[in-house]
Amino acid sequence: MHLARVWAGLCAVVVAQAQLIVNVKTQGGEVFKETITANISDDSVMLEFPQNDGTYITQLIDFKQELQVFKVIVLGEEELGQSQFQVMCFIMRFFKNNFISSDAMSKLRQKNPGTVRVPEEDRGTEEVELDVSVDVSRGGLLSPHLPVMCSMAATSTYASDRDIKLWATQRRELDGDWSLVSDVTRHLPTRGVARCGDSGRDLASACACHFQVGVHCLVPVWPQVLQGRDNSGKAVSYRCGIRTCRKCRNFNYFVPQRQLCLWDD
Template identity: 45%
Template sequence: MFSLAVPRNVLWLLVPLFGCWLPCLSDLKVLVRLEDGQVTEENIQADSEKDYITLEFKKTDGTFVTYLADFKQDVKIFRVLILGELERGQSQFQALCFITRLHSNEIIPSESMSKLRQKNPHAVRQAEETRGTDTIQMDVAVNFTKGVQLSPHIHNICAEAKEAIYTRQEDVRLWLERGIDASMFEVLPQPSSLPSLHPCKVCNQDWKPCICSYHLGLEWVPCSLKYCKNRDSSGKMSSYRCGIRSCQKAYNFHFYVTQKQLCLWDEET
């Protein structure tokens, strides 16, 4: 169970936090069951002043996943650090960043997240609601140097993935209408314009360009607030926030790579 209530004996701590004399951060660690049945620890941080949330966890194969929701810019960032196959000439790890628009019903507000407390930290959590899988064509490359226009967090989150930051044309059109510099985007080759471009999993040459796929599952995300009802002394009913609802959401990202060597995991799917 999770509660948004703040115990009376710690109310005095909120006074300096509202003025941010101390860091406006909260840290919540949650045990979560992954798709393969294994258990991992999610670390969720919320900054109510800068209005963003980060969710991080490690997959069974050693991949490190970071999800960041930037409410000020309506942007979400996924970063994955994938262990490399040294025997096949890869570096120690490979970094990818996927950037898309953030919608209001995907995760609870940073202010609510910062107040979230866990009653049983040893319980292994599973989402109450399954929201399926989105298949997203990440057909645009993002210039790392200019990425701060989309979100100031890109320079920190995507620093290891400077040459592998992707988004989609659907979101680019929206951002251009908001005045974002078009020079930070580059449309990537696609099978529709280059018939010889095939999925990496059917490509038999490690140095040939192809369309890579990466599956990413977020198994436990606080996606909405729960409201309870209360009757006062006069009999009047009112509602108040009394907890959260958790969701599971998965994504299949498809994106262009200059060589299959940058997408070796796709052989296993």
């Protein structure tokens, strides 16, 4: 299987020109090339990188809707009867101060794009329980990016009920009408479901899947301050430069067949 063709077909997202390339070395010595794109018009930042095992990760941060989406493409094991690939989307709330803004990101420039960085800060691993599935075709209620980004994860897009309700509380247009949220979400079994790695050899059995996503994030540094103006013309200051950090998340979610979670041993 030619990985480049698979990625090109699955990850074709129309974005502006990439603003930043970051090469990051892991503790195990692997080097990942992350492409980071800032889109000022819709106030979003997209981060993409392939892992050495063929997995492709895309993280989209929607600053307007205050949520982030992780899209994961996992190449299938055809000898075990899997399809050519699997696509999953994981949705989480997002706090704006956890990442450089799209406007500030668009102003960063690189002198040495080939430099290999080692994460300067380890932000640990977060356990994330995802107990609802999201109807991608109606997911524009949560973010206009969802129907496009997760179109190939129609039955494998997940979020937490708690995050969705907290998000909905903040959206004035909902006015507390939970039916609008329930239209796009469906609760999944969470109790009495064995973890896939403990469910034996029965590939048809339902189980709780586990998938870890480690992202090398960017935070600003403070060598100097640049003056500029935002989209509204207001004078603002931008910190010049970045440093890298690492943040991992263990996503836990229900799958109807262990066949869909063969990596969780």
